[in-house]
Amino acid sequence: MGTSHSKGKAMKGTVDGKSAEFTFTTTPDGPRLKYKLKDTGVKDTIEKDCLIGTISSKANNANSHIILYVDRPEEADSKKKSVVVPHYKSITATGLPKEFVDFSKANFLESLQKEHKQNASKDAKEPNIHIVISTLSGIGLAAPFYREIIKHILTAANLTEGTDFLTHFTKSAKTVTELATETWLPRANAGVAQKIILLSGDGGMLDTINSLLSAPHSSSYNPPVIVLLPMGTGNALAHSSTQTTDHTLGLSTLAQGNPRPLPLIKTRFSPGARLLVDEATREEELSPDADGTPILFGAVVASWGFHATLVADSDTAAYRKHGVERFGIAAKAALFPSDGSPPHVYRGRVSVLDSAGTWKEMERTEHAYVLATLVAKLEKTFTVSPASKPLEGALRLVHFGPMDGEEVMRVMGLAYQGGKHVEDERVGYQECEGVRVDFEEDGENGRWRRVCVDGKIVRVERGGWVEILREGRRCVELVAR
Numbered sequence: 001m002g003t004s005h006s007k008g009k010a011m012k013g014t015v016d017g018k019s020a021e022f023t024f025t026t027t028p029d030g031p032r033l034k035y036k037l038k039d040t041g042v043k044d045t046i047e048k049d050c051l052i053g054t055i056s057s058k059a060n061n062a063n064s065h066i067i068l069y070v071d072r073p074e075e076a077d078s079k080k081k082s083v084v085v086p087h088y089k090s091i092t093a094t095g096l097p098k099e100f101v102d103f104s105k106a107n108f109l110e111s112l113q114k115e116h117k118q119n120a121s122k123d124a125k126e127p128n129i130h131i132v133i134s135t136l137s138g139i140g141l142a143a144p145f146y147r148e149i150i151k152h153i154l155t156a157a158n159l160t161e162g163t164d165f166l167t168h169f170t171k172s173a174k175t176v177t178e179l180a181t182e183t184w185l186p187r188a189n190a191g192v193a194q195k196i197i198l199l200s201g202d203g204g205m206l207d208t209i210n211s212l213l214s215a216p217h218s219s220s221y222n223p224p225v226i227v228l229l230p231m232g233t234g235n236a237l238a239h240s241s242t243q244t245t246d247h248t249l250g251l252s253t254l255a256q257g258n259p260r261p262l263p264l265i266k267t268r269f270s271p272g273a274r275l276l277v278d279e280a281t282r283e284e285e286l287s288p289d290a291d292g293t294p295i296l297f298g299a300v301v302a303s304w305g306f307h308a309t310l311v312a313d314s315d316t317a318a319y320r321k322h323g324v325e326r327f328g329i330a331a332k333a334a335l336f337p338s339d340g341s342p343p344h345v346y347r348g349r350v351s352v353l354d355s356a357g358t359w360k361e362m363e364r365t366e367h368a369y370v371l372a373t374l375v376a377k378l379e380k381t382f383t384v385s386p387a388s389k390p391l392e393g394a395l396r397l398v399h400f401g402p403m404d405g406e407e408v409m410r411v412m413g414l415a416y417q418g419g420k421h422v423e424d425e426r427v428g429y430q431e432c433e434g435v436r437v438d439f440e441e442d443g444e445n446g447r448w449r450r451v452c453v454d455g456k457i458v459r460v461e462r463g464g465w466v467e468i469l470r471e472g473r474r475c476v477e478l479v480a481r
C-alpha cells in the first residue's frame with residue numbers, strides 16, 4: 001500500500017437502486033472508489049487491481065453504469081502457485097465520479113455490444129462472437145471461470161448466448177482447430193469481423209493461428225480479434241502481452257483492452273518431422289508449406305535442448321495436475337537423472353540469421369539450451385527474455401552450453417529474478433532474424449531431437465533440421481492493455 005492519497009470528494013448517487021455516497025481517491029497504487037449505502041451503512045472498496053471495468057448500463061439512464069470487479073483474494077490464495085477463480089461482483093450505480101468512469105471504461109466490452117447491434121441490424125444469421133472454453137487446459141479452470149464470471153459479464157454487457165455469442169466447450173484436442181478451419185477462416189476471408197474469447201493456455205492460440213494460416217488469405221481477410229484469458233499452465237503469451245498482474249485473471253483486458261497485431265514465428269522442419277500427440281503415444285504429420293516443407297506457426301517460443309525436454313516430458317495427465325509446478329518437477333528429472341549421470345549434452349550445429357540476411361554458425365556444437373522467443377515471459381514469473389516488449393515482434397535467442405545440473409538450476413533460477421540469467425557470461429542472448437539447428441543426435445527414438453513450439457512437441461528425424469523465422473503474415477489481433 002502506498003502512503004500518500006489525494007483527498008477524495010464525496011459524491012451522492014445510488015448503488016443497485018439504494019442511496020449511496022461515493023469517494024474517489026488517487027493512491028500510489030492507483031485510483032480507488034469507495035461507496036457506502038445510506039440506509040444500512042453497507043460499504044465496499046473497489047481498487048484498481050480488482051477492477052474489471054465499467055460499462056454503461058442498459059437502463060435508460062445515461063448516468064447509470066455497471067461496475068464489474070472481483071474480491072481481493074485471501075492471503076492464502078494469493079500465495080498459492082496455482083490459479084484460483086476469484087469471487088466476481090458487480091453493482092449498478094448512478095452518480096459515479098466522472099474520473100472513475102473515464103478511468104475504468106470497458107471499451108472492449110462496449111465494442112462487443114456495438115457489434116451485436118450492427119449484426120442485429122444486418123440480420124446476421126450466426127453470431128461472430130465466440131467463447132472457447134478449453135476444458136483440459138491447465139488445471140481445468142476454464143469451465144468454472146466461464147460459468148462463475150464470464151457468463152455474468154456478458155449478461156451485464158447485454159449480450160445473449162445464441163443470438164449474440166456462441167460458446168464452445170472443447171471436447172477433444174481438435175475442437176479449436178475444427179472451429180478455426182471451418183468457421184473462423186472462411187468468415188475472415190469473407191471480410192467478416194470476428195471476436196473470440198479464448199479461455200486456454202498458449203496451445204489454444206497455437207491451434208488457432210495454425211488453422212488460420214492453413215490456406216491462402218483473400219484480399220479482404222479480416223484478422224479475428226482474440227482475447228486470451230490465461231487458463232493454461234505457462235500462459236506465456238498472456239503474461240507477456242496483456243495485463244495479468246492484477247487480480248482479475250485477464251478480465252480487465254477483456255473489458256478495457258485494445259486489439260493489436262500478434263507477431264508470429266514460422267518453424268520449418270526437414271521432411272519426416274512429426275508432431276507428437278496423446279502423451280507422445282502417436283505421431284501426426286505437420287501441415288506442409290507451399291514447397292512441401294513441414295511447418296508449424298507459433299506466437300511464443302521455439303526451443304531445443306533442456307527447455308523442449310522438460311515441456312515434452314511433463315506433457316502428461318499425471319504431470320498436468322501439478323499446474324505450473326510440472327515444469328519444475330520435470331526440470332529436476334532432466335537435470336539429475338536417476339542413474340546419477342550428468343544432464344544430457346545436446347549435439348548439433350546452430351546457426352543464427354542476422355539483420356543483414358546472413359546465417360552465421362556458432363562455434364559451439366554441444367548445447368544445453370537453445371531457445372528463440374518473441375515474448376518476455378514463459379510463465380508469470382519466469383522472464384526468459386527481459387528485453388522483449390509486449391507484441392513488438394522481435395525474435396531473441398537465449399542459449400548456453402553444457403553445465404552440470406546444479407549450475408543449470410542456478411542459471412535458470414536467475415530467470416525468476418526478472419531475467420538476470422542473461423547477465424551470466426555463459427549465457428548467450430541476442431536479437432536475431434532466425435535460428436537454425438542441424439541435429440547431430442543419432443539416438444534411435446529421437447528423444448534428443450524434440451523441438452518445442454509454444455508447448456507442442458515435434459520430433460525431427462536423424463540428420464534433420466529445424467529453422468525458426470519471423471513470419472510476416474497478418475493472422476490475428478490480440479487484445480492487450
Ligand SMILES: Nc1ncnc2c1ncn2[C@@H]1O[C@H](COP(=O)(O)OP(=O)(O)OP(=O)(O)O)[C@@H](O)[C@H]1O
Pocket residue numbers: 134135136137138139170171172173174200201202203204231232233234235236454455
Ligand atoms: N476436452 C479435451 N480433450 C482433449 N484435449 C483437450 C480438450 N480440451 C483441451 N484439450 C487440449 O489440451 C491442451 C491444452 O493446452 P493449453 O496450451 O491450452 O494449456 P496448457 O498446456 O495447460 O497451457 P500452456 O500452453 O499455457 O502451458 C491443448 O492441446 C488442447 O487441444
